[in-house]
Amino acid sequence: MRQKGFTLVEVLVVMAVGGVILMGVVLSIHNVVWGTGRSNSQVVALADVNHATLSLKKDIQMSQSANLTDGVSSLVTLTWTDYTGFEPEDARNHSCSYVLSGTELRRTYDGTESIVGRHITSLGFTQDGRVINVVITATGSGFLQRSKTLEFSVYMRSEGVE
DSSP: OOOOSOOHHHHHHHHHHHHHHHHHHHHHHHHHHHHHHHHHHHHHHHHHHHHHHHHHHHHHHHOSEEEOSSSSBSEEEEEEEEOOSSSGGGOEEEEEEEEEETTEEEEEETTEEEEEESSEEEEEEEEETTEEEEEEEEEOOSSSOOEEEEEEEEEOOOSSOO
16 A cells, blocks of 8 residues: 655654754854844944044144043143244144044034944043043944944144244
């Protein structure tokens, strides 16, 4: 007599093989989703901290004086005089300040405010003579947040025309 259909052993073997294949697919998708989120957060943090650092370095190098309160501060005001005019009376004074407002690093240059970094979670300035030390941290967004911290030191210009 001929049987039609599958035996219980055949069905169980097919279910086990299908389960192993399905588990591999689910784990692959899981790794792609979690890995992509982690990478995106790290890229956002790195881009934010690098963009803010470029602006800070440029302004600190131009500055001739800095107004830091209490030694370590998250607020700094930089001032300098531009002597690139042809006549001494063409010299122009400039002022630039940085403040961390929430997670945005705001820059005010000669009265004009702009945002130079988002996702900035901490910012600190210290001054040692003509050297300003900066520590800046950005944390990316998303469910797998990654942080990037940069520490650097920049020499300010001297006070007068040389």
